[in-house]
Amino acid sequence: MRRIVNRVLLGLAGLVLIGGGGAVLAAGLGLPVPARWPWHGGHDVLLSEADRVRWRDQGWWWPAVFVALAVVVVLALWWLLAQARRARLAAVPVDSGDGEAAVLRGRALEAAVADEATALDGVARARVTLTGRREAPRVVVRLLLEPHATPDEALGRLTDEVLVHARDSTGAAELPAEVRLSAVGHRAERVS
Known part of the structure; x- marks a missing residue:
C-alpha cells in the first residue's frame, strides 16, 4: 500500500511541477501561448503587486493560509513517518x-x-x-x-x-x- 501511495504522490507532484514549470518557461521564452494563460511574455511576473496584496485586508485570509500550511506539514510528516516504519517485525x-x-x-x-x-x-x-x-x-x-x-x-x-x-x-x-x-x-x- 505504501508503495502505491508513494508512486501516486510522486506522480502528482511531478505533473504539477512539470506543468507549472513548462507554462512559465513557455511564457518566459516568448513562445505562443493560449490567451487564457496568466503569463503572456518574457517581462510578465508570476504574481503582480495587486495579486499579492488582494486578500490581506480580509479577516479569513491569514487563518486560511495557516490552516492550509498546517495541513501540508501534517501530511508531509505523516508521509515521512510512513517511510521510516518497518515492514518487518524485529x-x-x-x-x-x-x-x-x-x-x-x-x-x-x-x-x-x-x-x-x-x-x-x-x-x-x-x-x-x-x-x-x-x-x-x-x-x-x-x-x-x-x-x-x-x-x-x-x-x-x-x-x-x-x-x-x-x-x-x-x-x-x-x-x-x-x-x-x-x-x-x-x-x-x-x-x-
Whole structure:
C-alpha cells in the first residue's frame, strides 16, 4: 500500500511541477501561448503587486493560509513517518514461564520457519517475512513448489506442521499467515 501511495504522490507532484514549470518557461521564452494563460511574455511576473496584496485586508485570509500550511506539514510528516516504519517485525516477546519475558528475534524466527518449510516434500524454496505488531505477529510465506508437488498437500503440511511449530515457539494464541504459492519453471516432459 505504501508503495502505491508513494508512486501516486510522486506522480502528482511531478505533473504539477512539470506543468507549472513548462507554462512559465513557455511564457518566459516568448513562445505562443493560449490567451487564457496568466503569463503572456518574457517581462510578465508570476504574481503582480495587486495579486499579492488582494486578500490581506480580509479577516479569513491569514487563518486560511495557516490552516492550509498546517495541513501540508501534517501530511508531509505523516508521509515521512510512513517511510521510516518497518515492514518487518524485529522481535517477538516470548513468555519464558518464570515471570520474565524473553525476546525472540524476528529474523531468527523467519529463518527457522523458512528452513522447516524448505524441508517439506515438494518445496524448492521458502521465503518468510514476519510482520504485524509485537503482540500480534503475522507471517507471510512464499513457497516455490517443485513440478511434482501438490499445492494442497504442501499447504496442508505447512499449516499443520510448520506454522504450528512457529506459533508454539512464540507462545501466541494464534499466528495468522498469508501463503503465496508459485511453481518452479520447468521444461515439458516428453511422452513416448
